[in-house]
Amino acid sequence: MGPRRIVCLTEEPTETLYLLGEQARIVGISGFTVRPPAARKEKPKVSAFTSAKVDRILELKPDIAIGFSDIQADIAQALIKAGVEVWIANHRGVDEILAYIRRLGALVGVAAKADALADTLARGLDEVREASSRLPRHPTVYFEEWDEPLISGIRWVSELIGIAGGREALPHRASQPLAKDRIIADPAEVIATAPDIIIGSWCGKRFRPEQVATRPSWENVPAVRDGEVHEVKSPLILQPGPAALTDGLAELRRIIHGWALR
Template sequence: MGPQRIVCLTEEPTETLYALGEQDRIVGISGFTVRPPQARKEKPKVSAFTSAKIGEILKLQPDLAIGFSDIQADIAAELVRHGVEVWISNHRSVDGIVDYVRRLGALVGAAERANAYADTLQRGLDDVRAQAARLPRRPTVYFEEWDEPQITGIRWVSELIGIAGGDDVFPEMAKESLAKHRILADGSEVVRRAPDIILGSWCGKKFRPDRVAARPGWDAIPAVRDGELHEIKSPLILQPGPAALTDGVQAIAAIIQRWAGRHR
C-alpha cells in the first residue's frame, strides 16, 4: 500500500514515480520540476529547493514528503514539527541514483517495477560505456555547475562524464558533496589542466560560452581554442534522478563522440 499522498520537494522523486506509474500518489511538487512535462500541468507547485510553502503543503495533508540533501534540512525539520513524515535522500553517485529508484519503489509498494526500471537504467549506462570504449581517444572535460563563483561538477556528473568517454579534470573536487567545497579558488587552474571540452550547466540560468571564453587567459585552453564549449541543460544533469542517467549522459556522450570524430 505505502504512502498515498506524497509531496515531492525536488524533481527526481516526481520523475521516478511517474516512470513507475505511481503518479496518482503525488499531491504536490517542486516549482523547478520540468520532467515529466505533464507533472507541471497536473500537480500544485509547493516548494523551491531551499524554501517551501509549508502552509500549502499542510493543506494537502501529505502522509510523506520526499526531498534531497542537507540543503532541504530546514524544510524537512519544519514539516516534521508539523507531524509530516519526511524522507531526505542524500545519494551523490551514479550507483546511488540507481539504488534510489529501487528504494523509492519499495517505499510505495512498487518494488518489482522499480527494480525492473533500475535494471533498464543500468543497461542504458552499460551501453553508453561500451560505446565509449570504442573511442580512439578520451577527451579531458571541465564541467561547470555555476559561474560566479566557479563551481565544478558533483560526483554523479563526474562519473557520467567517465561513462560517456571523457575524463573529468577535477575528479578530486567531485568527491565533495557540498557545492561550497567545489568552488574554484583560482580559475587559472582550469587553464593549467587544459580541458579538451568545457560543459556548462548553470542551474537556473543559461550557459554563456562567450563569457567563459572571454575569461583572462582562457583562450589558451584547447576547448576554447577549438570552440568546444557546450551547454547541458540543468534539468538533464543536475538532478540525481533518472534524467541524468538517460538524457543527461546521452547529451554528454553525443558531445564527446562528435569531438572524437574530429580528433582521430
C-alpha cells in the same frame, strides 16, 4: 500499499514515480519540476529548492515529503516540526541513483517495477560505457555547475562523463559531497587541467559560452581555442534521477563522442 499522499520537494522523485505509473500518489511538487511535462500541469507547486510553502504542504495532508540533500535541511526541519514524515535522500553517484530508484519503489509498494526500471537504466549505462571504450581518444572535460563563483560538477556528473568516454578535469572536487567544497577560488586551477571540452550547466539560468571564452587567460585553453564549449541543460543533468542517466548522459555522449571522432 505505502504512502498515498506524497509531496516531492525536488524533481527526481516526481519523475521516478511517473515512470513507475504511481503519479496518482503525488499531491505536490517542486516549482523547478520540468520532467515529466504533465506534472507541471497536473500537480500544485509547493516548493523551490531551498524554500517551501509549508502551510500549503500541510493543507495537502501528505503522508510523506521527499527531498534531496543537506540544502533542504531547513525545509525538512519545518515539516518535521509540523508532524510530517520526511525522507531526505543524499545520493551522489550513479550507482546511488539506481539504488534510490529501487528504494523509492519499495517505499510505495512497487519494488518489482522499480527494480525493472533500475535494471533498464543500468543496461543503458552499460551500452554507453561499452561504446565509449572503443573511442580512439578520450578528452579531458571540465564541467561547470555555476559561474559566480565557479563551481565544478558533482560526483554523478563526473561519473557520467567517464561513462561517456571523457576524463574528469577535477576529480578531487567531484568527489566532494557539498557544493561549497567544489567552489574554485582560483580559475587557474581549471586552466592548468587544459580541458579539451568545457560543459556548462548553470542551474536556473542559461549557460553563456561567450562569457567563458572572454575570461582572463582562458583564450589558450584547448576547449576555448577549438570552440568546444557546450551547454547541457540543467534539468537533464543536475537532478540525481532518471533524467541524468538517460537524456543527460545522451548529451554528454553526443559532445564527447563528437570530439573524439572528429
